[in-house]
Amino acid sequence: MAHRDGIVKAKTRRSKRFLQSREPKLTEGQKSSMIIRGGNSSETVSQALKDVYALKKPNAVLYKRKNMVRPFDDSTALEFFSKKSDCSLFLFGSHNKKRPNNLIFGRMFDFHVLDMFELGIERFVSLRDVKTDTCPEGTKPLLVFAGELFETDREHQRLRNLLTDFFCGPRVSAVRLAGLEHVLHFTALEGKIYMRSYKVLLKKSGCRTPRIQLQDMGPSFDFVMRRNHMASDDLYKTAHRQPRGVKPKKKKNISHDAFGTRLGRLHMQKQDLDKLQTRKMKGLRKRRGDRGGAAARGFFFTDSSGF
Amino acid sequence: MASCSIEDVLAKAERDEAEKLKGITVNKELDLEFDPGNLLAFDKNRIDTREFKDNKREDFIRSLARDNTQLLINEMWKLPTERVEEIIVAKLPDPSTPLPREKPAPKPKPPTKWEQFAKLKGIQKKKKTNLVWDEVHKEWRRRWGYKRAKDDTKEWLIEVPENADPSEHQFAKRNKAKKERVAKNEYNRLKNIARAQKIKVPGMGLAPTPRQPKAELAQAVNVAKISTASVGKFQDNLPKEKTPKNTGKKRKFQPLIGDFSSEKQKQLDLLKVMDSKKPRLDITKAVNKQMREEDRESAQKSKKGFGKKGRRGNMSGKGKGKAGGKGKAPKGKGRKPHMKQGKR
Numbered sequence: 083m084a085h086r087d088g089i090v091k092a093k094t095r096r097s098k099r100f101l102q103s104r105e106p107k108l109t110e111g112q113k114s115s116m117i118i119r120g121g122n123s124s125e126t127v128s129q130a131l132k133d134v135y136a137l138k139k140p141n142a143v144l145y146k147r148k149n150m151v152r153p154f155d156d157s158t159a160l161e162f163f164s165k166k167s168d169c170s171l172f173l174f175g176s177h178n179k180k181r182p183n184n185l186i187f188g189r190m191f192d193f194h195v196l197d198m199f200e201l202g203i204e205r206f207v208s209l210r211d212v213k214t215d216t217c218p219e220g221t222k223p224l225l226v227f228a229g230e231l232f233e234t235d236r237e238h239q240r241l242r243n244l245l246t247d248f249f250c251g252p253r254v255s256a257v258r259l260a261g262l263e264h265v266l267h268f269t270a271l272e273g274k275i276y277m278r279s280y281k282v283l284l285k286k287s288g289c290r291t292p293r294i295q296l297q298d299m300g301p302s303f304d305f306v307m308r309r310n311h312m313a314s315d316d317l318y319k320t321a322h323r324q325p326r327g328v329k330p331k332k333k334k335n336i337s338h339d340a341f342g343t344r345l346g347r348l349h350m351q352k353q354d355l356d357k358l359q360t361r362k363m364k365g366l367r368k369r370r371g372d373r374g375g376a377a378a379r380g381f382f383f384t385d386s387s388g389f
Numbered sequence: 390m391a392s393c394s395i396e397d398v399l400a401k402a403e404r405d406e407a408e409k410l411k412g413i414t415v416n417k418e419l420d421l422e423f424d425p426g427n428l429l430a431f432d433k434n435r436i437d438t439r440e441f442k443d444n445k446r447e448d449f450i451r452s453l454a455r456d457n458t459q460l461l462i463n464e465m466w467k468l469p470t471e472r473v474e475e476i477i478v479a480k481l482p483d484p485s486t487p488l489p490r491e492k493p494a495p496k497p498k499p500p501t502k503w504e505q506f507a508k509l510k511g512i513q514k515k516k517k518t519n520l521v522w523d524e525v526h527k528e529w530r531r532r533w534g535y536k537r538a539k540d541d542t543k544e545w546l547i548e549v550p551e552n553a554d555p556s557e558h559q560f561a562k563r564n565k566a567k568k569e570r571v572a573k574n575e576y577n578r579l580k581n582i583a584r585a586q587k588i589k590v591p592g593m594g595l596a597p598t599p600r601q602p603k604a605e606l607a608q609a610v611n612v613a614k615i616s617t618a619s620v621g622k623f624q625d626n627l628p629k630e631k632t633p634k635n636t637g638k639k640r641k642f643q644p645l646i647g648d649f650s651s652e653k654q655k656q657l658d659l660l661k662v663m664d665s666k667k668p669r670l671d672i673t674k675a676v677n678k679q680m681r682e683e684d685r686e687s688a689q690k691s692k693k694g695f696g697k698k699g700r701r702g703n704m705s706g707k708g709k710g711k712a713g714g715k716g717k718a719p720k721g722k723g724r725k726p727h728m729k730q731g732k733r
Contacts, residue, residue: 091579106492113491170491192493226457228432242431247488250427256478262428262465267454271436278450282458288409291466294459296451322487325494 104168108325112252113189114141116169118160120176121150126183127175129208133301134173136209137249137279139219143167153186154309157195165193171248181308187244191313191321198311199241201275205304214299217263217281222251224262224282229270238270240312260284265296275305413463415456423464426484430461501581542567 092098117135119128135144151159153174160172170193174186181202188198209216225246231238249266262282269276279300284292313321335347422431432453440449468479500508507514520529521538530538547559601609615621626632643652662669 106495108495110491189489191489191491196489222428224428224430224458224461226430226432226454226461228434228436228453228457230433230435232431233433243486243488246427246429246486250429250488253426253484254481256471256473256480257428257465259465259470259477259479262462265454265458265461267450267457269436269450269453271438276450278454280451280454280458282462284462287412289413291413291463293412294455294462296455296458298451318489320493321489323490323494 112141113171113247114143114167114169115171115173115248116143116145116163116167117173118145118149118151118163118175119147120174120184121148122177123148123175124177124183126203126206127177127185129210130183130185130203130206130301130303131173131175133209136219137223137300141252143169153188153195153198154200154311157198160188160195161190161193164190173248184308185305187248189244189247191317195311196313196317196321197240197244199244200308200310201305202308203303204274204306205302207302209301212298212300214281214297216299220251221261221264222254222257223249223264223266223279225249226265226267227270228267231270232268237307237310237312241275241307241310242268264299273307275303275307277301277303277305413459415459417456417460421457421460423461424485425464425468426482427486428461428465429484429486430457430464432457499585502577 090101092101115138117131117138119131123131131144135142145163149159151174153160160174164170164172170190172186172188172190174188176184176186178184181200183203183206184200185203186198186200189196227242227245229238232242233239245268265280265282267278267280269278278298279302280296281299283295283297285295287293335349337345337347339345417432417434419433422433423429424431436453465479468481470477470479472478506512517532519532521532522528523530523538530536532538542560542563547563549555549557549559553559614624617624
């Protein structure tokens with residue numbers, strides 16, 4: 083791709099398609115995430131990053147090499163990575179004496195950091211240690227948040243929004259009922275967040291809705307809240323602004339009645355009923371002789387089935 | 390007796406229903422908040438910290454998760470379903486959790502030059518077929534692109550037209566014409582993009598290109614020469630450079646045989662002006678004259694008076710002159726700047 087005067091010229095059809103896929107669109111597709119390993123990371127952190135990458139495949143990029151980045155001090159390196167790989171969600175893992183087993187969940191708007199939450203891992207059970215069969219890659223997980231802290235505390239509310247954004251899969255219009263296999267459960271209690279991942283088993287029950295049994299699966303984390311960086315209110319509002327074309331236009335003058343029939347409303351101009359164009363009945367045409375006669379004049383409205 | 394049996398039957402039916410639903414009912418203090426579009430459930434109930442002890446923690450969390458998931462699944466099963474190729478699929482509503490966008494919304498692009506013209510003239514886009522029948526090759530070929538139907542650069546025989554130079558290379562001529570068309574198209578496309586992004590593109594000859602023809606260089610030199618505060622009046626010429634003669638206002642003359650009616654009208658107006666006794670008033674000239682008079686008067690006054698007073702007097706005179714001039718001159722006709730070297 084050639085750059086000149088700030089205009090990027092695509093030389094091939096393929097590069098043109100690539101550039102178009104990176105442009106802002108009216109309705110956005112799934113967000114990709116980048117999982118980055120920090121300057122120094124322990125066994126726990128590396129395994130945790132690999133597990134989250136496994137959960138988020140294929141819309142995730144894993145940067146395994148050490149990156150000397152401090153997100154809370156200087157976020158330009160993260161923004162550069164995000165621009166290069168076109169990812170708006172990130173997970174940065176690092177380990178040092180002051181902050182052991184550190185994970186930073188974050189998201190971007192227009193390639194600038196919007197929100198960042200630093201969570202420390204206290205206890206971690208990896209995918210490898212749990213010896214059960216897992217769900218296929220790319221299943222949309224069910225998300226459950228428990229705990230009144232998620233409602234009352236402002237930071238927890240934002241964290242809930244961030245976790246929803248991170249773990250919810252692609253936006254779909256319909257879902258296969260038997261395919262709801264994976265559930266991620268987050269519990270907030272006393273400044274700690276417990277994340278568990280289960281496989282859903284649908285058992286027979288007396289009625290149509292099945293009975294649920296859960297089977298332990300996948301990574302489980304015990305997080306402790308550390309620092310955070312939340313976006314200012316107006317930046318947050320700007321990030322939510324939707325373009326004009328997205329809102330569906332309400333169809334006016336169409337209604338449905340109790341039986342399900344579709345009724346429409348037509349608005350007509352005022353009509354002069356004397357001058358209405360109706361079907362011409364040759365037989366009823368006034369003849370010269372009958373002018374003064376007692377021939378009845380009437381309007382005949384027939385339906386299209388004829389007479 | 391009959392009434393008792395009816396009551397019994399009803400009670401039994403209720404008990405049966407409750408039995409059936411026992412498997413899937415969960416009792417909670419507060420109802421959960423659901424977002425089926427995102428497959429999300431939010432449980433606001435208080436968690437009993439006593440049960441959250443170390444050894445029983447996992448079981449407590451698992452049972453809590455099971456209850457919440459059961460409620461979420463109940464909610465999912467209430468959604469309208471349809472059958473897609475023998476699979477039962479539930480249609481999801483729109484997600485109700487507001488999630489921020491990745492990038493800001495795209496701005497509508499301004500129309501290109503052709504689009505503006507088409508809108509002005511009311512030209513509609515006509516749908517064209519993909520393939521065109523090529524008589525020469527006797528097959529269907531694309532309308533444009535690789536191996537297109539009527540490609541005049543690919544002909545093996547070109548007749549030399551009568552008025553053409555016999556030594557001219559006709560094939561090379563066609564190739565060159567094609568290259569020029571492609572370059573022009575690309576140039577127009579980039580100009581459209583630049584206009585859309587509001588990037589200022591310098592005019593002809595002023596943007597550095599690898600090979601610049603002599604005329605463009607000369608134009609660039611001229612533009613650079615007059616890009617000073619005094620419009621190039623005090624710029625020295627280079628040795629052997631000639632001052633360009635045709636700067637200054639271009640006078641446009643009407644064609645010799647043009648619009649007869651307007652010419653007649655002009656001649657009659659001229660005669661009318663010559664006939665009238667009153668002199669015609671050129672407002673710009675009058676204002677300029679007046680201002681010059683005032684300046685001269687104030688200059689004379691300042692010569693007579695002392696230094697300080699004079700200076701103050703001068704300033705007031707000038708201020709008065711300017712204000713007076715502006716007040717006298719009607720709107721639209723300002724004081725034209727006095728430039729010896731004409732306007733560009």
